[in-house]
Amino acid sequence: MTPIIDVCNIRKSFGGLTVIDDCSVRIAEGSITGMIGPNGAGKSTLFNIIAGSLAPDSGEVLLDGEPITSLPAHLRFHKGLLRTFQIAHEFSHLTALENLMMVPPAQEGERLFSNWLRPGRVRREEAEVRRRAQEVLDFIGLTRVRNEPAGNLSGGQKKLLELGRTMMTEARVVLLDEIAAGVNRTLLGDLIGNIERLNREMGYTFLVIEHDMDMIARLCDPVIVLAEGRVMLEGPIEEVQSHPEVIEAYFGAQSA
Numbered sequence: 222m223t224p225i226i227d228v229c230n231i232r233k234s235f236g237g238l239t240v241i242d243d244c245s246v247r248i249a250e251g252s253i254t255g256m257i258g259p260n261g262a263g264k265s266t267l268f269n270i271i272a273g274s275l276a277p278d279s280g281e282v283l284l285d286g287e288p289i290t291s292l293p294a295h296l297r298f299h300k301g302l303l304r305t306f307q308i309a310h311e312f313s314h315l316t317a318l319e320n321l322m323m324v325p326p327a328q329e330g331e332r333l334f335s336n337w338l339r340p341g342r343v344r345r346e347e348a349e350v351r352r353r354a355q356e357v358l359d360f361i362g363l364t365r366v367r368n369e370p371a372g373n374l375s376g377g378q379k380k381l382l383e384l385g386r387t388m389m390t391e392a393r394v395v396l397l398d399e400i401a402a403g404v405n406r407t408l409l410g411d412l413i414g415n416i417e418r419l420n421r422e423m424g425y426t427f428l429v430i431e432h433d434m435d436m437i438a439r440l441c442d443p444v445i446v447l448a449e450g451r452v453m454l455e456g457p458i459e460e461v462q463s464h465p466e467v468i469e470a471y472f473g474a475q476s477a
């Protein structure tokens with residue numbers, strides 16, 4: 222397999238507590254890889270280390286074979302590695318369409334100098350961004366609410382819009398952290414359908430942390446089980462779900 226993300230021997234402690242313990246993970250290009258594990262297993266910490274919002278104590282993260290361990294999150298973003306975020310508070314008054322239009326980095330319209338020197342070009346680029354944003358709304362099925370402030374959207378619609386924001390960039394690897402939480406079943410179906418289409422039609426690789434096992438089962442292959450900051454097991458969901466140690470550590474812990 223060709224790993225697009227290669228996490229090598231990562232360690233991370235908080236105070237005296239070792240949270241990620243010599244952990245190595247490879248994410249295959251073009252996969253939708255799930256990550257599960259009991260509460261406190263270190264999933265979010267590892268995510269933050271991959272996304273660049275947290276520095277490991279040691280170890281290396283590679284993107285396409287290139288070390289990115291010391292790159293800040295915004296530079297990883299420009300390389301196509303990004304995570305979805307809740308629509309930030311300051312964007313909640315902007316419409317769904319405007320939220321998408323805010324995404325492209327280095328918009329010409331934001332540069333005073335180029336505004337002044339090349340207003341025609343700025344207008345053309347803005348029209349192009351608007352057209353792209355409209356296409357994204359059509360793709361994710363939110364055309365109906367294009368002019369609604371994002372703050373008025375339902376939880377599920379906000380998640381779809383977050384996913385849409387990744388389509389306004391040159392995303393290659395998208396990290397999804399608990400996006401099923403608080404989403405009704407119908408919209409969850411839309412969300413899953415869109416993730417599959419982005420994977421199939423646009424070649425996105427996804428890494429998905431999720432407590433919703435139904436979503437993991439429908440979407441992810443392989444599934445990585447993290448426990449106590451290490452990979453306990455990796456494989457297809459059927460294999461993972463029937464593994465005695467996983468039942469004990471994860472499903473046992475959940476049903477307890």
Ligand SMILES: Nc1ncnc2c1ncn2[C@@H]1O[C@H](COP(=O)(O)OP(=O)(O)OP(=O)(O)O)[C@@H](O)[C@H]1O
Pocket residue numbers: 235240258259260261262263264265266267
């Ligand atoms: N900034 C921090 N400072 C101190 N301890 C932290 C910090 N971030 C995480 N931890 C601790 O690290 C451990 C792993 O947390 P993490 O959030 O990565 O686990 P998780 O697998 O994502 O859990 P959950 O499924 O509950 O979200 C926990 O014991 C948590 O309390």
